Structure formats: structure tokens, C-alpha cells
Amino acid sequence: MEMGGAPRDPKHRGRWDRWLRNLSWRSILARAGESESGSLACRFARLFARDVSRKECPKELTKQSPFSSGVVKNREPIVYALIDPDQIESGSIKAIPKERLKKAELSVCRAWEATAVEAWENIMQGQLAKNHQRKDAGYIWASAGEIRKIRLTDVNAGAFCVIDDGLKNFKAHAVLGYSPAPEGYDPVKMANERLAARGNLLKLFEGSGVKNWNEWSFN
Incomplete structure (x- = not known):
């Protein structure tokens, strides 16, 4: 399941990716020729651009790392890197490790915060060098x-929870973790719920299809 190694260094991002990354409710209004208040377009734009604040994930509400650009927004593409045999077994993607999710330490990449080359160098290069x-x-x-x-x-x-975790030399780093268990909730039921959710998370990621690092596009 080898995908061809390091990506080529792109001179610029695709127009579509750049447009999505810069999208805001004000830019929607500007394109529609509307003022910032009182119109249906304004209300739609605010709804479209709004991110959900969720009480189950308090760390999502404020920036957690001084090296991050800010909290992770709903519309951001989140990349999960695949290394054989760490995440691959017999040609298939392994289950996402529950231990990492329990500790909120599953490393992922905020795709709009890095080029393909930056992502590959910071995620893959060191891991491949450690074990040939x-x-x-x-x-x-x-x-x-x-x-x-x-x-x-x-x-x-x-x-x-999807939480910013920018590193000094890689601001695009983020982490995934289980949301905290409600106080007093049956731990056996919680384990079963999380097992099902973990399977759904892998299915969601797999829905994109496996990409190589030269396909840094998220339409």
C-alpha cells in the first residue's frame, strides 16, 4: 500500500482550497453585494460560517497552544497519516488506537495550515528515518x-474532540481525543459507545479514499 513518497513542493495552493480557507460570512456578503446586517443573506452567512461550541469539549473553545493559529474550525480538513505497518495491516487500515484517543493524543494535521511538503516532512520523514x-x-x-x-x-x-496542538516548527499539528465521559455514567456502556464511535471515525476517514501526498486537495 505504498503511496509514492514525498510530495512535490507546490508553488501555490489550488484556487478552490484557498477560497474555502479564506471563507467568512463577511466575504459571502461582499460577493452577494449585501450589507452586514438586516438581510436574509446576512443571516445565512452568519449561520454558514459559525462553528459549534460544545460543552463536552471545553478545550475546543480556546486556543490550547501558543504556536497554533487558533481553535480548529468545523470546515477545516483534518489529515490522518498512514504508515505501513503502524497503521496498515495486510493491506487494510488498522483500527484507530483507543489508547491515543483516551489520552487525547492522536496526532493529526490541519491541512489548511500546511503545504503537502511541510506536512510530509513533519509527520512522515522522521518516522520513516527511525525505521527503514x-x-x-x-x-x-x-x-x-x-x-x-x-x-x-x-x-x-x-x-x-478536535483540539489545536501546534508545535514550534509545525503549527498545523492537532490532536483527536474522546470527549470526557459524563460523571457517573456506566463505564461498560461508555466503553461500548466509544468502540462504536471509533469504528464510525475510521469509516468517516476512509470515505475520502487513501490519498498520496501529491494530492493535497480537499474538495
Whole structure:
């Protein structure tokens, strides 16, 4: 399942990616020729650009790292890198590790915060150098908003938190983790709910199809 190694250094991002990254309710209004208040277009634009504040994930509400650009917005593409054999077994993607999710330490990349080259160098290069048996298997992705929509059905809460975790030399770093368990909730039921949610998370990521690092596009 090798995906062809390091990406070419792009001179610029695609117009579509750049347009989405810079999208805001004011820019929608400007394109529509509307003022910032009182119109249907204004109300639609505010709704479209708004990110959901969720009580189950308090760390999503404020920037957690001094090196991050800010909190992770719903419309951001989130990249999960694949290394064979770490995330690959017999040609298939392994289950997402629950231990990392429990500690909110599952490393991911905020795609709009990095070029493909920057992402590959900071995620893949060091791991491949440490163990020459490892192979680059590409990446999968999903939007932060879709990840946040995965629910723990019995408690009616989001299953996962998507949290900024920028590093000094890699501001695009972020982490995924389970949302905190409600106080007093049956731990056996919670384990079963999280197991189902973890499977749904992998299905969501797999829906993008496995990409190689030269396909840094998130339409």
C-alpha cells in the first residue's frame, strides 16, 4: 500500500482550497453585494460560517497552544497519516488506537495550515528515518465538523474532540481525543459507545479514499 513518497513542493495552493480557507460570512456578503446586517443573506452567512461550541469539549473553545493559529474550525480538513505497518495491516487500515484517543493524543494535521511538503516532512520523514521497514502509505482525511458530528447515542453528546496542538516548527499539528465521559455514567456502556464511535471515525476517514501526498486537495 505504498503511496509514492514525498510530495512535490507546490508553488501555490489550488484556487478552490484557498477560497474555502479564506471563507467568512463577511466575504459571502461582499460577493452577494449585501450589507452586514438586516438581510436574509446576512443571516445565512452568519449561520454558514459559525462553528459549534460544545460543552463536552471545553478545550475546543480556546486556543490550547501558543504556536497554533487558533481553535480548529468545523470546515477545516483534518489529515490522518498512514504508515505501513503502524497503521496498515495486510493491506487494510488498522483500527484507530483507543489508547491515543483516551489520552487525547492522536496526532493529526490541519491541512489548511500546511503545504503537502511541510506536512510530509513533519509527520512522515522522521518516522520513516527511525525505521527503514516502515513505508509511506499516504493519508486519509475528514472535516473537523464531520468528526464532531459522530455521537455517543446514549448520552447524546459528541464522541470526539478536535483540539489545536501546534508545535514550534509545525503549527498545523492537532490532536483527536474522546470527549470526557459524563460523571457517573456506566463505564461498560461508555466503553461500548466509544468502540462504536471509533469504528464510525475510521469509516468517516476512509470515505475520502487513501490519498498520496501529491494530492493535497480537499474538495
